[in-house]
Amino acid sequence: MSPQNSHADETLVPFDEAIGRYDPVMGLEIHIELNTATKMFCGCLTGFGAEPNTQTCPVCLALPGALPVVNAKAVESAIRMGLALNCEIASWCRFARKNYFYPDMPKNFQTSQYDEPIAFDGYVDVEVPSEDGPSETFRIEIERAHMEEDTGKALHVGGSTGRIHGADHSLVDYNRAGIPLIEIVTRTIEVPAEKAPAVARAYVSHVRDLIGGLGVSDVRMDQGSLRADVNLSLKPAGSKTLGTRSETKNVNSFRSVERAVRYEVSRHAGILDAGGSVLQETRHFQETTGSTLSGREKSDADDYRYFPEPDLAPVSPSREWVEELRATLPEPPSVRRARLQSDWGFNDTDMRDIVAAGTLDLLEATVSAGASPQAARKWWQGDLTRRANEADVAVADVGITPLQVAQTQQLIDDGRVNDKLARQIFDGVVAGEGDPEAILTARGLEIVSDDGALGDAVDRAIAGDPDAAQKIRDGKVAAAGALIGAVMKEMRGQADAGRVRELIMEKLS
Template sequence: DEPICFDGYLDVDYETPEGRQTFRVGIERAHMEEDTGKLTHVGSDTGRIHGATTSLLDVNRAGVPLIEIVTKPIEGAGEHAPEVARAYVTALRDLLRALNVSDVRMDQGSLRCDANVSLRPIGQAEFGTRTETKNVNSLRSVERAIRYEMQRQAALLTDGTAIIQETRHWHEDTGVTTSGRVKSDAEDYRYFPEPDLVPVAPSAEWIEQLRSQLPEPPAERSKRLREEWGISEKEMQSVINAGALDLVLATIAEGADPAASRKWWLGELARRANDEGVELESLAITAQQVADLEGLVQSGRLNDKLARQVIDGVLAGEGEPAAVADSRGLQIVSDDSALLEAIKAAIEADPDAAQKIRDGKVAAAGALVGSVMKATKGQADAARVRELVLQELGQ
């Protein structure tokens, strides 16, 4: 009938224009709860009960145990509060995942965040009136929702308008929060005993035994991997900030080398996730598929350009990488005779570039290589094409 722990903290790192900073987020308490049913309101434009024609009740999650972790007021973050909040939720997610207590998928509701925001004038001791934005369901949304709410409250206070203490709803599509329900001044958690459970009083010996069995902390793991991979702290931080570390590790476990795994998750796949406005782990591609894709590149069947087309197919649900490559007819042209035919056509179409190469200006080969790549629809090995171009023109 009491919080299971209290008065803790978590140190988090975040990026600023001045460089990487560390911020200590105080934790007020953590207490156990049971999940409730889920209401889905149908018929309204906002998905809320106002204007809905039907309300559906899903009780599948009812009774599932959960832990609510409540932070202390985060003072001193200032304009960097959105970044600090995202860094905190990210660090907490990584820690819980490392402990294997949850898959902490925000998009699936196994990790949820309610973001409380209040502003106060510089020098004022009392906290401002706060709002609580409910169930923000991605790391990106945590940062965006808090930044929006800070700006909204600042505009109201500047105009002399009072902030209403209320819950608010975050809308990912429009990037705004809207009013929910008015809240009272104090939270009443109403702790009460569970009659079917006896009190648990763990001994110091048991606590130490459990502590000795804990997995490697995420921060220590990151340092170890950075040294193993031979990359800089900044490069490792890029992997972590992108939410790609576990995905990269899983891809390596499936047979890809570390550099290639990072290349795909931090490059093309990160771009796709950003375009879709989702987390990397929400993309419809697995670590096994990325490793298989890299295997096709290493075998010489695909180059990176063709591999990106295979990614298109995998994300579209067309199948595994090899099957997508087969169905789309994607394969590097490795027949030198076919390449020479395309090279001769390119030379005939651009005699000026050909003459420059004959005169020793090999940089002009780029124009002919580009023509061949276009003619082969990107299915030639550019390095091999360049080599053959220079041979054909006596260089």
């Protein structure tokens, strides 16, 4: 490896300085695993997390004589994705063999599409937030969206980085080999230099929302069902001559996409400033440092020796079927967000925070179950996000459903619990103790509003804090907070605070 490409010797130019001399040029590739019940060319199951090598068969293991059959549901999902990306749908397309040798490729080739993809010539318009003004919209052109199969998964054991270099040995799990995969490839993206990292992040986020809305994939970056590759090169500012690109593989979060762009801009600029040449290679993003490490020299199409797959018939979707599928497309994410923001009365910042947190679907379902938008936002953006962060899980997997949040909020609206008691109900839901009503009863959490019990507690609070009582008699009503707190503490937070205040003022007026 040349010195300018070794991580230890790299000279990084600060991003703001780099974009003063160079214009970044990007190309983004997104790989999306479909959620079909079976694999692309065989009947093996596709569930995530199964024991290694238990979801395999002669076809996906490429045993001699095994013949593939195209998964019709995967083709349908690919067409719907292409339509959502405003693509043309091919009237005839076919698969090809992409030849390369790697342990996670059981056939030593990948069944993919080469020059005849199922979807092509599309676009999406993405909104990029601005810190000091309205959002900007950028059109990202889609070159193609093609069908292929995923590879297996290699696990490198014994090293410090989890990569093959330095590992004692490697294991391969072929459960993922053959899972239906759609690769979405953009055309060249050239935007104002300072916007490039944010545009890349916004594009991947937009595609995640768009495809997630179709229901064809769970688009979970943490499980690898959505993976992004960032191709980037630099050219002198104002020049039309493109530079040599690097490809940062399998970036697994929106933030990391943005960081990968910034790092590669700084790295390329350092190489070019020193008079070096950027190596066309694949790179691996390092989450802990925000840097990239060299992988292997990047192959060109000729190196893969593509040729038509002889064991699969071409795919020829009828125009009638394509139009039927077009009619199933849901509301576009940007239109949906604008509608919900208007319906809920949220401002741009509120909505941006909700989308960024990934709680929009949860809020919508909670509101549909009867809660107010403000209450739904309070819980999902607050307590439930905190719980998810503490458990290191996605907020949707925190163990509480939108219906249960709405039911708990209804108990608050009915005056039966307060926010503090509602959190105890959530504790019970997460612990598997039942629905909110059952937990309310079993734990005895209902607010006490009986004047007799409250009056006795108020008397004890007044007797225990005569100074606060005298201040209230003297007209300093703010002192009531201390007495209310004493009553709430005695009654384990289950007193009706409003009624407690009324009783205090009645007794001390």
